[in-house]
Amino acid sequence: MLDNMSTHLTDQRFDQYNLPDSLLQGLSQAGFQQCTPIQADSLPISLAGQDVAGEAQTGTGKTIAFLVAIYNKLLTEPAPEHRKPNQPRALILAPTRELAIQIHKDAELIGKNTGLKLALIYGGTGYEQQQKSITEGVDILIGTPGRLIDFFKQHIYNLKMVQSLVLDEADRMFDLGFINDIRYLIRRCPEPTKRLSMLFSATLSFRVQELAYEQMNAPKHIKIKSEQRTADKIEERVYYPANDEKIPLLIGLIQKEQPARSIVFVNTKRVADNINAWLTGNDMPPAILSGDVPQKKRQSLLKKFQDGENTILVATDVAARGLHIPEVSHVFNYDLPQQAEDYVHRIGRTARAGASGTAISFACEDYAHYLPEIEEYINHTIPSESVSADLLIEPKPRAKVERYGGQKKHGHRPGNRSSNRNQQGSRHHNRNHRNHKQHNSHQAKKATSDN
Numbered sequence: 001m002l003d004n005m006s007t008h009l010t011d012q013r014f015d016q017y018n019l020p021d022s023l024l025q026g027l028s029q030a031g032f033q034q035c036t037p038i039q040a041d042s043l044p045i046s047l048a049g050q051d052v053a054g055e056a057q058t059g060t061g062k063t064i065a066f067l068v069a070i071y072n073k074l075l076t077e078p079a080p081e082h083r084k085p086n087q088p089r090a091l092i093l094a095p096t097r098e099l100a101i102q103i104h105k106d107a108e109l110i111g112k113n114t115g116l117k118l119a120l121i122y123g124g125t126g127y128e129q130q131q132k133s134i135t136e137g138v139d140i141l142i143g144t145p146g147r148l149i150d151f152f153k154q155h156i157y158n159l160k161m162v163q164s165l166v167l168d169e170a171d172r173m174f175d176l177g178f179i180n181d182i183r184y185l186i187r188r189c190p191e192p193t194k195r196l197s198m199l200f201s202a203t204l205s206f207r208v209q210e211l212a213y214e215q216m217n218a219p220k221h222i223k224i225k226s227e228q229r230t231a232d233k234i235e236e237r238v239y240y241p242a243n244d245e246k247i248p249l250l251i252g253l254i255q256k257e258q259p260a261r262s263i264v265f266v267n268t269k270r271v272a273d274n275i276n277a278w279l280t281g282n283d284m285p286p287a288i289l290s291g292d293v294p295q296k297k298r299q300s301l302l303k304k305f306q307d308g309e310n311t312i313l314v315a316t317d318v319a320a321r322g323l324h325i326p327e328v329s330h331v332f333n334y335d336l337p338q339q340a341e342d343y344v345h346r347i348g349r350t351a352r353a354g355a356s357g358t359a360i361s362f363a364c365e366d367y368a369h370y371l372p373e374i375e376e377y378i379n380h381t382i383p384s385e386s387v388s389a390d391l392l393i394e395p396k397p398r399a400k401v402e403r404y405g406g407q408k409k410h411g412h413r414p415g416n417r418s419s420n421r422n423q424q425g426s427r428h429h430n431r432n433h434r435n436h437k438q439h440n441s442h443q444a445k446k447a448t449s450d451n
Helices: 021-029 037-046 062-076 097-111 127-135 145-153 170-175 179-186 206-215 243-257 269-281 295-307 340-347 368-378 417-422 424-450
Strands: 052-055 090-093 118-121 140-143 164-168 196-201 220-223 234-239 262-265 287-289 312-315 330-333 357-362
Touching: 021 062, 021 097, 037 052, 037 062, 037 196, 037 220, 052 062, 052 206, 062 090, 062 097, 062 164, 062 196, 090 179, 097 118, 097 140, 097 295, 118 127, 118 145, 127 145, 140 145, 145 179, 164 170, 170 179, 170 196, 170 206, 179 206, 196 206, 243 269, 243 330, 243 357, 269 287, 269 312, 287 295, 295 312, 330 340, 340 357, 340 368
Parallel strands: 052 196, 052 220, 090 140, 090 164, 118 140, 164 196, 234 357, 262 312, 262 330, 287 312, 330 357
Antiparallel strands: none
């Protein structure tokens, strides 16, 4: 739920729109009274029946914007009497299970007084239960493309009665290779002039805009805070560690910063396993969110993190979109992302709803070369900090942890720290030399791109 912070909200109130009483009641009970900028800009358009392609930073209320428009349309335009129970009236497509689950949660929250039925469909779990949720009757169908197509081809539902269509995080659909699946489902819906279509994302690339104009009815493009891609209240900084310094530096920073709740982003599941073992061994056991974790386990881990039982979440980019977790104070890019847009989505997990936050990135030997592209994309240089000796703590040994697939494995220590202490002067000289080289290379690359 969004916090009622004046810095994040506009003067526009939901009760100033001509919304059905049951929807207004749900919004009020959930604490939604004033609109965020994306809601204030998009709702007058979508409530008037015009398609919307909206771009806004993550955490600015895109989900509530399209849910309010959907509920309004379904409550004010009754379905034909011949509609069957397994013919949804609205279809919401999301790229990840986590995002689909969060959309469903928000839809339940504001729509609990409307009498409309929801179904949540995604792979990895609950096949028969999900099928039953459709056959028993569904108004709003929310899900990920794979399982939705599976059910569609089995004739468990059809899309002939869809009155409203939503594509959430459409650019991620491209990144994850879902775009053909998306087109398959959209083409089974009524033609664009006979439905309300909405597309929302933190970034709208050319290919996404092309999809919008191909599959929508002359959508109006809305852009919020386009001049700054990262949130105003995120303190960003970058360190340049050697690969064997990353674990000691991460643990040292967590001990120094004492984050109330943090997310550590990595690029591979193997690295997530490694961090899990080290953090667990150093008395800060994290939750792990990655594609190989069974779905029920994923949901359990997310709940523990949301409830504060675990204060650290280690995640691959599967978690970079759609997670509405309050009070994430710190985001650590243990591995710099390989796509500049993912940097924005990752650090957008903090400083949500007008709060402040900290984003710390490691530009290590393997990923430092992605930094110039990231800084060009966000249109500013990320301040750098030195890897000081006091941050490179001596970690306790790795713990035995459950790995993906249920295996357990012993670890080893990240270098011989006792001998490294004797070489501290050499270490600092080498680091400064490396930082100087990286800085020069970085500046040269930027200068080349500027010319």
